Structure formats: structure tokens, C-alpha cells
Amino acid sequence: MDPVTHTLSGFVLGKTLSKNRLILAIILVSSLMPDIDILTRLYSKELFLMYHRGITHGIGALFLFPLLPGIIFRKKLGFLKAYCCSFIAYALHLFLDLTNQYGTKIFSPFDWNSYNLSLTFIIDPYVLIPLLLAVFLSIKFKKQAKFLYIFSLAFIALYIATKAYLKAEAIDFLKQKIEAHQYRVYPLPNDFLRWWFVARHSDEYITGFVDLFTKRVYGDEKYKIKNDPAIIKSKEAEAVRALLSFAKHPVAEIKHEGDVTVVVWKELSYGFLPNDRFTAKVWLKETPQGYKIINANLKI
Numbered sequence: 001m002d003p004v005t006h007t008l009s010g011f012v013l014g015k016t017l018s019k020n021r022l023i024l025a026i027i028l029v030s031s032l033m034p035d036i037d038i039l040t041r042l043y044s045k046e047l048f049l050m051y052h053r054g055i056t057h058g059i060g061a062l063f064l065f066p067l068l069p070g071i072i073f074r075k076k077l078g079f080l081k082a083y084c085c086s087f088i089a090y091a092l093h094l095f096l097d098l099t100n101q102y103g104t105k106i107f108s109p110f111d112w113n114s115y116n117l118s119l120t121f122i123i124d125p126y127v128l129i130p131l132l133l134a135v136f137l138s139i140k141f142k143k144q145a146k147f148l149y150i151f152s153l154a155f156i157a158l159y160i161a162t163k164a165y166l167k168a169e170a171i172d173f174l175k176q177k178i179e180a181h182q183y184r185v186y187p188l189p190n191d192f193l194r195w196w197f198v199a200r201h202s203d204e205y206i207t208g209f210v211d212l213f214t215k216r217v218y219g220d221e222k223y224k225i226k227n228d229p230a231i232i233k234s235k236e237a238e239a240v241r242a243l244l245s246f247a248k249h250p251v252a253e254i255k256h257e258g259d260v261t262v263v264v265w266k267e268l269s270y271g272f273l274p275n276d277r278f279t280a281k282v283w284l285k286e287t288p289q290g291y292k293i294i295n296a297n298l299k300i
Helices: 003-017 021-042 045-051 059-064 067-072 079-098 125-140 142-177 229-234 238-246
Strands: 182-187 194-201 204-211 216-224 250-257 260-267 279-287 290-299
Touching: 003 021, 003 079, 003 125, 003 142, 021 045, 021 067, 021 079, 045 238, 045 290, 059 079, 067 079, 125 142, 142 182, 142 194, 142 204, 142 216, 216 250, 229 250, 229 260, 229 279, 229 290, 238 260, 238 279, 238 290
Parallel strands: none
Antiparallel strands: 182 194, 194 204, 204 216, 250 260, 260 279, 279 290
16 A cells, blocks of 8 residues: 555554554554665665565564564553554554555565455555545544544445455456466456456466456457577566566567567566556677677666
8 A cells, every 4th residue: 555545544543542642653653664665765676676565564573563662662551552552553554555466475584475465456545535534524523533433444344345355256257258277356446346357378378357347358468478588588687587576477578679689578467557567678689699688677
């Protein structure tokens, strides 16, 4: 989720649990702390893509970070109360991120694989707007503030549960229409009944949209999984290594610009986004000794 959603969810959670300002502050900070790894973006896009939602988004950090506010505020609140408040806020952040398709290394440092539920979009209005409404309405209707906070959290929980049901329906319907051995569906911005899909059959990916309203599958493109020498060499580029560490369905295509070979890597789970998001481009020159990388670029 985006920082605004995490801030609002922390605020609403804090106001729901207690009127104590110190507890609210602990919950707010804890609800934002997992995204401290965004500092890697200051160094490079590649580092950010490789390590965002990594160690700070794992169960190790979930249990360890709350020790800090627990120790600092043990005299004012008691260790257990401060620890539990921080733990709940931190856990809420991890859960909301897990509902996205971006991927979260939730079991780190014990398992460095990325997992996701692929139910909500990164900026999801059906999560953001209920939180915003609860905060603004609570200013006018102070006596009903707690009800508004609880209602907004309950609405979000129901929304996520509904998306889980619809995702299962989309996969079942897709299986009836397309022959493949792997099916994945991903949420679209502000859309309940239409999903982006990536299906794999042998050495080929098929992408498109599955629409539960019209009961149709709209095929988009097919991609062959290739192992050309230029593609193999392109994997040595830092941009490609970063993309491959993040990607769930990476494919590469070869183009030519004069005597230069260009390998374009795409992450198909984001194939519905405009402007070639989540792609890596590598320029190579063929020499008697093989391909040589002359430039590379990552777009996220």
C-alpha cells in the first residue's frame, strides 16, 4: 500500500484502540516503520527493487521492532502494552502490503521468497477512501468517532474478503476457457469484476483480461520463453538481475538497432500498466568472443 494509506490505517487503528496520545504515536510510527527500506531508492532503482519489502517486511522484524518502543516506553505504559500496540500496527502494515501483487518477503529472514495475495492494487480507493471518510467525519461527529473508525476497518476487511472470493471465481472461469498448467490473476485499479491474467502453457505465456461481468476472456498477447545467447548474457546486467529478483513472470524479447542487439525484459504481471512499467532494457554488441553489454536501463 501507499504511505498515505498506511498513515491513515495507523491513525484509525490507534484511535480505535485508545485515547492515549502516546499509544497513538507508537501505533503511527510502527505502522510506517516497515517502509524505512524505501531509503534504498536514494542509492539506485536496482537496489530498491531488490530489497524493498524485504527484511523490514518479514516476521523477524515484526517480532523484533516492537521491542524498541516496548523498552523506551516501559515506564510510561508498561513494556507489554507498548510492545503489543507496536506489534499490532506493524502487523497491519505487513498484512495490507501482502494483499497487493507487488510481493512481500513475509517469512524473512527464514525464507527470502516473495509472497502476495494479489487482491488489492497498490493505491486502492476502496481501502483509502473509507479511512479518509472515517477521519474527516470523526471531526464533525465526535461522539460517533469510534464507531466510524471501527466501521471503516470492518468495511476494508469485508472488501478484501470479497476480492478473495472474486479472485477464486476468476481463476475457476479462466480454467474453463484457457488450457494451461499455471494460472495467475491480478487486480486492476478500481475494478471488481475484471482481472488481469497470466497463464503459462509449456514454454509460452498468455496474458489478457478475464471479465466476470461479461463472462468473457480477452486474450492479449503470447510470449515464448527463450534462451538465446543474447538473453542469457543480458542476465549479467544489474538492471536485469534486479528485475528477475522481483518478477514472477519475466520474459525477454530481442530487437535490433543497427548493429546493436537490444534485449527487453518484461514483468508480465504488470503488463496492463502503460509506459512499459517494470521493464529492463539491455544493449549488447556482438564480438568474436560473444556478446558484450554496453548499456542497461531499468524502468519501475
